[in-house]
Amino acid sequence: MIDDSEVEQNFSSEGKAIMNRLETMGFPREAVIEAICVCxxxxERSVEYLYDNGYEL
Incomplete structure (x- = not known):
């Protein structure tokens, strides 16, 4: 099983910036990492993914 921190380390600087913005919006870290990877x-697709999968602010 891959650890979220391992995935996060492979994010580009833009991916990390997106992760920070989505977390600031109130989404849980694990869900944010999943959404960024899936999308x-x-x-924008990551935010839609989070809402579509029941993560609300």
Whole structure:
């Protein structure tokens, strides 16, 4: 099983910035990492993914 911190280390600086913005919005860290990975680093799609999967602010 891959640790979230290992995945996070492989994020580009833009991916880390997206992660910080989504966490600041109130989404849980694990869900944010999953969304960014699933959505190939697309911030808007990541937000949609989080809402579509029941993560609300």
């Amino acid at each position: 190939d680093g697309d911030e």
